[in-house]
Amino acid sequence: MNRTYLPNYNLLITLLGGQSFGWDFDGEWFYGFTIDCAAKIKREGDDILWQTYPIKDNYEWLSKYLRLDVDYNNILNQVSKDQHVKAAIEAYPGLRLLKQNFEETLLSFLCSPTKSIVGIRQCTRLMAEKYGEKVKIFKQNNNVNVLEKEVLLFPKASRLAEVEVEDLLKCKVGFRATNIISAARAFAVEKKFENIELLTTEETLELLKSCRGIGDKVADCIAVYGLAKDEITPFDVWGKRFATNYYGLSEKAKYDELRQWFKNYFNGYAAWGGQFLFEYIRKSNGRG
């Protein structure tokens, strides 16, 4: 087991808040499956205890996924522009943004339209069970490694590219099935996203939106949670609510107007400001 000093990092709301869908918390450990790694993490004071599977002690993976390189205090200063954000930071101290694997983010957010977070989590689990690679997780008993559980990783695009629609429908993805399969093919066969990390944010969004099933909102989610594009934030129903309720934007404002307004307002850190506001307004409306 590894120990890493990591104060001011709210694992609960960051891992389970709706950025990612593969984490569970049993009251002590967070267990997660992603496309390339399974992990367990536990908070202990200012430290976290953690392990990765099947590649053990993979700090490189952990550091990238949790974005341990960001200057968090600077980000908080940058986004603390008004009473609403300040209240949200107060309410959810240590909330962070993840940088997930792009392939996984692409495929999991294709499951998201008109679904609740609970529903998306269910889809990703069913897809992992059906198409994912199996990984064994161990725990230590008296210095002996004992099998703790087997988890299934999020499926690869190359696997999803070859499944039948009928079969994928068993994962309760509904009308999103064909979109998921065609995006998986675009990724794995056409190599459509090969150079996506080199593109500007605008180019990235255009490329994503050229896929069936990816509109403004899903494109933003993939860009923020999978590519760490910090200067934009996704606007779902809750995002539109904080835009109108807190900042007086029109209910009829178009998506691009919202995106541009918050991009300017948060000066390059709209993703962070928006994430605080999203959690804040959502929970204050009873989605605890």
Added chain:
DNA sequence: TCGCAGGGCCGGT
């Protein structure tokens, strides 16, 4: 039990 909304998107008007 039923109705509704859920981290929307697309195609027809």
Added chain:
DNA sequence: ACCGGCCCTGCG
């Protein structure tokens, strides 16, 4: 620029 339909689930 608007609007209904989509496949299904959890929740009041």
